[in-house]
Amino acid sequence: DTGVSQDPRHKITKRGQNVTFRCDPISEHNRLYWYRQTLGQGPEFLTYFQNEAQLEKSRLLSDRFSAERPKGSFSTLEIQRTEQGDSAMYLCASSIEGRSGRITDTQYFGPGTRLTVL
Amino acid sequence: GQSLEQPSEVTAVEGAIVQINCTYQTSGFYGLSWYQQHDGGAPTFLSYNALDGLEETGRFSSFLSRSDSYGYLLLQELQMKDSASYFCAVNRDSSYKLIFGSGTRLLVRP
Numbered sequence: 001d002t003g004v005s006q007d008p009r010h011k012i013t014k015r016g017q018n019v020t021f022r023c024d025p026i027s028e029h030n031r032l033y034w035y036r037q038t039l040g041q042g043p044e045f046l047t048y049f050q051n052e053a054q055l056e057k058s059r060l061l062s063d064r065f066s067a068e069r070p071k072g073s074f075s076t077l078e079i080q081r082t083e084q085g086d087s088a089m090y091l092c093a094s095s096i097e098g099r100s101g102r103i104t105d106t107q108y109f110g111p112g113t114r115l116t117v118l
Numbered sequence: 119g120q121s122l123e124q125p126s127e128v129t130a131v132e133g134a135i136v137q138i139n140c141t142y143q144t145s146g147f148y149g150l151s152w153y154q155q156h157d158g159g160a161p162t163f164l165s166y167n168a169l170d171g172l173e174e175t176g177r178f179s180s181f182l183s184r185s186d187s188y189g190y191l192l193l194q195e196l197q198m199k200d201s202a203s204y205f206c207a208v209n210r211d212s213s214y215k216l217i218f219g220s221g222t223r224l225l226v227r228p
Contacts, residue, residue: 004160031214033215033216035216040220040221041220041221042122042205042207042218042219042220042221043161043205043216043218044218045215045216045217048213048215055213056213056215091160091161093161095214106163106166107163107214107216108163109153109160109161109162110160111159111160112160
């Protein structure tokens with residue numbers, strides 16, 4: 001496994017611009033999660049996919065945020081009309097149901113995309 | 119609401135043992151996970167407890183008491199590389215999404 005990859009690693013944008021991030025999960029993983037992390041805090045859940053279906057969205061995910069996973073492989077997270085409050089690390093994680101043999105899936109995190117909105 | 123409480127900082131000496139506590143209050147509970155995160159790095163999975171008791175993985179052990187809504191991570195034979203932030207996280211339902219605490223920053227001194 002090459003692990004979860006995210007692109008870009010860093011993004012600086014001006015307020016009001018749109019940005020899009022990409023996540024490539026571990027190849028056989030059917031679940032994909034997006035989290036947001038600000039300095040000194042734990043990651044906060046944003047949304048998750050099982051295969052290509054987006055099954056849950058957090059209330060943190062305003063209508064300016066949209067996520068897709070068109071073929072059940074990579075995923076994109078788009079933020080429209082960025083605001084300074086969107087500045088954070090955006091983390092993607094993937095897991096495969098039942099692989100660990102336990103009740104939970106172990107989530108493998110990517111390196112994140114650090115977004116700075118000026 | 120839901121909350122996870124853990125100490126913000128812990129300092130320990132190389133070679134020592136340290137325990138990081140986590141208490142949680144969530145609507146629904148499947149299990150408690152622990153993640154390590156070095157500065158600028160991604161969270162990495164350490165341990166998971168779904169049932170009461172102790173899980174041991176090398177130098178790291180994790181404990182859960184569901185009746186007390188409490189768990190801890192025990193790190194033994196501390197090494198300098200263990201300096202990092204440690205997060206407890208609850209799996210609340212079948213989505214397996216993680217609800218994280220705010221993290222404990224561990225500083226290991228020589």
